[in-house]
Amino acid sequence: MNIVDAYRRTGSYRAAAAICGVNHKTARRVVERSRRGRFERAPAPRRLRNTDAVIGLIEERVRQTDGRISAKRLLPEARAAGYGGSGRNLRRAVARAKASWRRRRRVFRPWVPKPGEHLVIDWGTEGGLQVFCAVLAWSRLRFVRFASDQRRATTLRLLAECFETLGGVPAVVLSDRMGCLKATTVAGLVVPHPDYVRFAAHYGFRPDFCEPEDPESKGMVESLVGYAKTDLVVGLGPFGDVAAANEAAPSWCDEVNGRPHSEIAAVPAQRLETERELLRPLPGLRAQVAAGVERKVDRLSTVRFGSARYSVPATLVGSRVRVLVEGHEVVVFAAGREVARHPLVAPGEVAITDAHYGGPRAVPVRAVRPRSASERAFLELGPAAEDFLRAAAAAGTPRLGSEIAAINGLAAAWGPGALAGAIERARAFRRFRASDVASILEAGDGLPSHVAPGAPVAIDAPRVPTRGLEDYALEVLR
Numbered sequence: 446m447n448i449v450d451a452y453r454r455t456g457s458y459r460a461a462a463a464i465c466g467v468n469h470k471t472a473r474r475v476v477e478r479s480r481r482g483r484f485e486r487a488p489a490p491r492r493l494r495n496t497d498a499v500i501g502l503i504e505e506r507v508r509q510t511d512g513r514i515s516a517k518r519l520l521p522e523a524r525a526a527g528y529g530g531s532g533r534n535l536r537r538a539v540a541r542a543k544a545s546w547r548r549r550r551r552v553f554r555p556w557v558p559k560p561g562e563h564l565v566i567d568w569g570t571e572g573g574l575q576v577f578c579a580v581l582a583w584s585r586l587r588f589v590r591f592a593s594d595q596r597r598a599t600t601l602r603l604l605a606e607c608f609e610t611l612g613g614v615p616a617v618v619l620s621d622r623m624g625c626l627k628a629t630t631v632a633g634l635v636v637p638h639p640d641y642v643r644f645a646a647h648y649g650f651r652p653d654f655c656e657p658e659d660p661e662s663k664g665m666v667e668s669l670v671g672y673a674k675t676d677l678v679v680g681l682g683p684f685g686d687v688a689a690a691n692e693a694a695p696s697w698c699d700e701v702n703g704r705p706h707s708e709i710a711a712v713p714a715q716r717l718e719t720e721r722e723l724l725r726p727l728p729g730l731r732a733q734v735a736a737g738v739e740r741k742v743d744r745l746s747t748v749r750f751g752s753a754r755y756s757v758p759a760t761l762v763g764s765r766v767r768v769l770v771e772g773h774e775v776v777v778f779a780a781g782r783e784v785a786r787h788p789l790v791a792p793g794e795v796a797i798t799d800a801h802y803g804g805p806r807a808v809p810v811r812a813v814r815p816r817s818a819s820e821r822a823f824l825e826l827g828p829a830a831e832d833f834l835r836a837a838a839a840a841g842t843p844r845l846g847s848e849i850a851a852i853n854g855l856a857a858a859w860g861p862g863a864l865a866g867a868i869e870r871a872r873a874f875r876r877f878r879a880s881d882v883a884s885i886l887e888a889g890d891g892l893p894s895h896v897a898p899g900a901p902v903a904i905d906a907p908r909v910p911t912r913g914l915e916d917y918a919l920e921v922l923r
Contacts, residue, residue: 448475495530496538499523507542511870553661558582561723564615565663566604569670571678574690577603577670581611584716585706589673589698591690597625601644605731613724614648619663621655647732649725737769741894750775752792756801758787819850826861829869837877851879859886
């Protein structure tokens with residue numbers, strides 16, 4: 446008998462509890478739920494844990510390490526993220542995250558390569574050198590060379606050298622999503638760069654790219670990159686330059702390829718003799734790899750290279766040019782011919798040739814543009830009026846517009862010629878008011894001439910004008 450039926454028959458919570466073998470409080474809760482139309486038990490609220498604040502961090506680290514991270518290693522990072530609980534609680538949370546990860550982790554399957562099918566390539570960096578690595582998948586033959594950069598031209602040049610070393614071309618070249626080999630990505634699919642497509646068509650292989658953030662898909666070349674860093678660069682180095690490193694690389698490759706490989710239990714150099722018969726033949730000529738990088742000329746008639754700007758002829762604005770480095774100079778080519786050459790400059794600097802802009806830079810001059818009838822009438826007095834106006838504006842003359850109008854009124858009494866001479870004299874003495882110009886006109890020839898600073902002054906007895914005595918005295922004192 447259930448609790449509800451027992452209560453209906455007895456009418457007592459305690460009696461119903463005794464019949465069903467439960468506590469009378471439990472019987473009361475069940476009966477009250479049935480009165481509200483609910484017969485199921487309400488879900489218990491989830492108990493909060495002090496690890497909830499860092500559960501996202503725990504799951505992310507477990508995923509990144511494929512479930513290999515320990516709670517002890519994770520504890521300092523969890524503390525920094527705000528975890529304030531004990532180490533035991535964190536160990537339990539890490540154990541739960543690892544169990545969940547094992548149930549849904551990726552399942553790996555050994556790759557069984559076929560002879561003549563795949564060549565896997567990758568780049569690494571060690572000791573200031575760029576390390577190019579390639580592995581022929583079936584024979585496990587390893588190829589290592591050094592370069593100063595990871596550009597497209599360098600990658601394709603070393604890939605061509607690798608084909609020549611192998612004595613043939615594999616069917617597929619597998620790489621990660623190198624920025625130098627891809628043009629763009631659409632819907633997760635890599636579109637190879639046109640130069641790479643032409644290179645692949647010349648040698649007859651198919652370019653292939655790994656999934657993003659998936660080093661397992663090219664694990665054999667990842668292992669070679671680490672091996673070359675530790676055994677070649679660190680073991681035989683340090684190398685002074687790329688040339689010295691490339692002198693040591695072939696002999697190192699011959700040594701490691703002449704020893705049995707632990708994975709295939711065979712000597713890669715011997716397996717290459719078998720695999721070479723299945724490789725595609727080399728073309729008669731090496732592919733012409735375009736040197737330098739392509740850039741678009743901006744509206745400033747410059748190209749950006751190495752975070753610096755280099756000028757080109759202004760007629761090339763909007764066109765695409767090729768930029769490359771020769772020694773300590775940057776050379777720009779357009780349509781196969783050299784159009785500019787500059788010394789290398791530091792990032793953020795600009796290298797400019799004046800001939801690209803039609804000559805040296807002109808000093809900027811602000812044009813005088815009359816807007817009113819008074820301004821136009823004043824500027825009709827000639828170049829002296831324009832010089833006077835520029836000097837007066839630069840000196841901050843107050844109410845300059847009204848002063849110009851007053852000066853224009855003097856032309857009726859003194860004539861334009863005399864007024865132009867007075868304006869030129871006033872500018873020389875930096876007197877920009879209409880009353881000053883009037884005083885000069887009234888003084889006639891009796892005023893002293895302008896003397897350059899530092900020149901000897903001959904003192905004569907000038908004729909004292911009858912009007913403008915105060916202004917005349919000021920000019921004499923100057």
